Amino acid sequence: MTGKTPLWVILGIISLILTFTSCEENTTTSVETNDAARDWVDLVYPQLDTENSRWFFFSSANRPFGMVNLSPDTEIHGAWGSGYRYKVDTVKGFSHIHAWQMSGLSVMPIAKPKEANSAVFGDFYSGFSHDTEKVSPGYHYLELDRYNIAVELTSTKRVGFHKYAFPESENIQSSILFNLNTQLGPCEISDGHLQKDGNMELSGSFVMQPTRRRPKPLTTYFKVRLNVPVASIERDDKTKNYLLYLDKPTRPVLMKVAISYTSVANAALNMEKELPHWNFEDVVKSSKDEWNEMLSRIQVEGASENDRRRFYTDLWHALQGRRIISDVNGAYPDNTGDQFRIGQLPLNADGNPKFNHYNSDSFWGAQWTINTLWGLVYPEIMKEFSLSMMQYYQDGGLVPRGPSGGNYTYVMTGASSTPFIVSAIQKGLIEEDLDGIYKALRKNHMPGGIMGKAGYEHNTDIGGGMAHYLEKGYVPYPLPEGRHGIHLDGSGQTLEYAYQDYTLAQLAQKLNKHEDYDYFMKRSKNYRNVFNGEEGWMAPKEASGQWKKDFDPYAYENGFVESNAAQSTWFVPHDLDGLGELMGGKGKAVEKLDQQFKKAEELNFTSGSSHESELHPEYRRIPINLGNQPSIQTPFVFNKLGRPDLTQYWTRTVVKRTFSGLAPNTGYNGDEDQGLMGSLNVLYKIGLFQMNGGTEENPEYQIGSPIFDKVTIRLNPEFYPGGQFVITANNNGENHFYSGKPVFKGEVLNDYAIKHNDIVNGGELLLNMVESPN
Known part of the structure; x- marks a missing residue:
């Protein structure tokens, strides 16, 4: 990239x-x-759901997956409830890093009377108003009321670009505070250092201290260039932060800030390669052009203006959160070993890295979100992330499920990267060294692999319960060895492992590893061992083989990871026929799930309006929660059970009731983990879904009920030959959301499914929408 x-x-x-x-x-x-002629970025509403923001959630002055994600911070303590929070009207700095368990480089322009003392180090916050604020992908403008400073922000991938209009007064000293020792979001920033390298040039570094999730410190380096001279630098003894005094700026002050996780020299190189000029407007335009290209991969027509705006906001979110950590020359931080080292990505013949290296929250739940969206619309991104995860394996011996700071975090549970990488292979995005990749993934599924580690279990591999899983065919709840990490919810873990074993079996079959195929397919049936036939639900099971007493299918995290038994019972994406059999037949399964949706509708299908609301006594008992990953596939379960009409009904109902809002106080009503919920919304709204994450040969897509009259997906010709794939929904409308039998190239698709190879070879999928199901 x-x-x-x-x-x-x-x-x-x-x-x-x-x-x-x-x-x-x-x-x-x-x-x-008119919509066709406008910029797609103009349809994005960046402040969606920002009343419920977390550190990595909000983005403005950034590029897709950029190392720099420059934006104002109104709250700076804690990973949750921090960053840009819409209701907080006070700016506490402009930070360059908003990533999973990573933060840093907060700066603040300040205009103070020349005779004032240096109390500014402890008193520098400023109010601002949303009335004068302007935010769009790649750009942020606001006015600091306390200082009468207009601030504009934009960026390249690795360089933040600032533009400050200071007040014109002889009595005002223009300055910039570098807050290099402070708390920012998830971690403490310390050991900050800044030095003057020239009249208009500085450099420095700081350390992100470890968090519970990211166990090792990470040093960040930066290079700064300004278009005005620096008169002097003051360092505060108490805070150890720095104040740059500028020498009589009579024009807007421009400041470029490049970062690197390897060295100051590489930070300078990042700036030299990405931002050698001083034309702020050109960078804003370049960022806008890049976002427009990404967003225009899917073009929608029909529905309402609000629907289209929300759709492109969802699509924009699908490309957020996960961040590049490698430099333009391919250098990257490797923290997987006993000692920190600077790694080097492989280079192409032209000397550029073959791929970028990434920081990322967990791929837990990605099988129903970015697996499908990235794999179809952004295949180059899916390939890069797969190669990046394999680089972690080369360095540290395990494929990560959520790396941060160049190291493993062991966030969540299972081997959630397996479906992602297998899907990339099955879609033809990765063709080299498949045996080596299989070996790496297989290691994750065996004792000593990442599947055996539960949430943030850094020093042991007991919490995953692998010994029990291999011996008994399930992970007990409670775990008899005690707590090692978090998310020790054995039946939920069992369901994850069984599905992930199925996906690994598909790769084994592709590579003609027949014994392994049989072995992992047998393990994929382990979900049956936690189905309590008398209760009719998946249930927690003790190590003795007895069902846990006082079973309550709506008790939250009672054997199920971030969910309850009712929600997680449907986590069998690879064998819904088998699940239906356990329930007494598909008809009974359909009736059961339909009743769950009817009950969940009373609470708008989610556990409140934010992730933390799941702990609320009422919300935690919801039978379907589409605000968190364990049950987000459930509307499409009906398709696989022979009732596509119910998939169409419930997806359209969910979108209308829950995922159509366009305001700071609404949006995802749950856990938007770095693009997962944005991707889910996109898939619901275009009517395409992959139940098993696209992991079988020639993956299958389930067809739903698109809210738009026409959806055009521009296919990347470097991967797919078809040019474009079009979904046309004739006679679509609020009361016409049921689809007759889909037709593709003259062929009726009786099972409401279409194959990957058919889509990527191009063509038009025709849906005739009607008022009632056939």
């Missing part, structure tokens, strides 16, 4: 221009014509 613009991007832009100027363009209404 560095270097020259790929040919396919150039061709795609040309294609868009031709599309927009063609006299044959479908212009069903004047609104559609």
